[in-house]
Amino acid sequence: MAEMKKTYVLSAAAVGPDAHTDADGQLCVDVDNRADLRDALADCGLNIRRAGHFCELALAGSQTVIKRLGRTVPTDTPVYLGTGIGEAGNTRALFKQVMSDGAANASPYGFVASSSNTAAFYVAKAAGLRSRNMTVCQEEFSFEWALRLAASDIETGASNTALAGGADEYCPPRSEHIHRLPLSDGQAMGEGSGWLYLSCGNSGAIGEVLGVWDFVFAEGDRGGFAKEAASLIGKTGLSGGNAFLLPGFRLDGAMIDGLVKKLPGIEVERYIERCGAFHAAAAFAAASVFEGRGRGQRVCFHVNTGTSGRAFVFAILAYA
């Protein structure tokens, strides 16, 4: 097999909800105050008046990552968008339109807009792309899969560049949305978008994708989970010494502690406090690794589990 190429990160962008500190000094995600996306969308060149909030989140993130890149994106750059619940807001609105008493017909554009790959269409259109375009919908691992497929394209030479992103929206009230994203009482709902622009070339690179791995463990076997996750992290040869653990929203305190014990020197960065929990929150994590640069070289390991004994780990190296 041909030599595998490295996957470099040339640009990153994270979009999240408003976060503020409450009277007790606790950082809170105020997801009911939605992120103001007007600036990010101002120059996208599209009429997205009828697009929903999910589409806006995906587009705001992708447009920001392209602006930060500072150069033209090749038109054959594939787009991989991961989302747990896609066009939830549009679909919910249509649901009420079609299913309520005295139901009316769905609006034609509303029906098309409810298709989960509409957002990826607008991402490609705004970027002037004519390329592979995949929407991945695999619950808590939606972004991990988008990243895996994008990185694989680059490693194998199928593509020289790729856009890998994730986005999910919050549709209030919480009492309804909890059915779409089961969370414990203490977990804050979130929403947001995160994008990485990837390349096989390192000119202007700000980091690298070191790997994306998945594994299965016996449900409830915290020890087995920690052992396997730590083993995968250890394989990078970079853990310890400016290494960070980014725990996904399905990891509870005991799981995080178990991992930290097996990875001496690793620091925990609780990004969920900034964006709240949503299926594609890993995308926010991956992009926010590159925020506040000047902290020295960092290697960040994102770990999350699903609801049935599966887990994903990805590792990103952010240059100094």
Place this chain on the structure above:
Amino acid sequence: MVRIAGMGAVSSCGAGADALTAALRAGVGTSTPGRAFGACLPPGLRLNQYAARPHAPGAKSSIAIQPIIIDSIKEALVDASLAAEDIKDAGLIIGTSGFLAEAESGYIADREAGAQAVPLKLRGTGRVATHIAGALGMRGPVVTLTTACTSSANALLVAAGMIERAELRRAVVAGAEVLSAFAVNGFSSMMLLSPQGCRPFDAERSGIQLGEACAAVILEAASEGRGDYICGGANVCDTHNVISTNIDGGAVMGVMADAIRRARIGKGEIRAIKAHGTGSIDNDAAEGAGMKALFKDKVPPFTGFKGYFGHTLGACGAIETVAMVKCLRAGFVPPALGFSKEDRSIGLTPLRVRMEAKPGYYMLNFFGFGGNNTSLILRHLR
């Protein structure tokens, strides 16, 4: 090489992949007056529905797509002479436009029970694949693609790519749809449903004929020998319009050309094309223009399957690939059911009688909302 090792299917033709071949051999459509969609179904419209739906909308219990997918996978295992143990480490890749029928039936059931009905009470489309992997003891990678009508075609493309790159040795690919009032209503509001059914490329075509289906395909790495192989494919997003690809055919031509290039063959080697052929004014115009732009005056014989078992949305990639392979193995390419009169603005006529299937390369095209276009290249070796 990526070999098609086993197949299974459930559709309006009946249970089992052989039911598809029987319908296509007999030249018989399998639509019926739409059941259980009530007021949202325009009068006289027919649908291609499962002969035995898991549950009807509005019943006390919810629709569940999982049993149908599992049955299709089990049929594919038998077809491939494999046991459940043999797919323990295989990947599971599902393509679907979404499983809204479950949310819909749950909503109706809650309302009928006097409970608070929550719209879109779904954990996300990917939960079905997670459940199925667990039920079948599959520990390999699990992923769901949702790209509207190209979903399971893209699932085949992605799975084949993972096998070619040695990320997987074997993959179970499934395409699945259950019709929902939501979808029927939506297509109806777009005036895309045809009272006359699917008439692909016909001068008097007037829209699509909706269907539901499930199909499973087991792919594996193999060296060349007798059998059927996915030897290339391409996916390209045409950003012309979010509803349909450009009717000038440029994007259609582009994705077909890309698929041929990736399969490392010449366009003259394509023996026949399974067109997307929805019967909609714009899709068939675009597809015809694309075929002419690429093949010029040597457009290969082409056919469409949606007159037989409907446009099964996200499942059409898998079910139409299964149907094509089954027919090739039986020695024929079926004609395009529903066609009778050439549209002079397209200037092409699909197959009107059965064509003998010879060893060689066959192209399968799929196009969907969001300008998502996919073309697969099959190699059929006897």
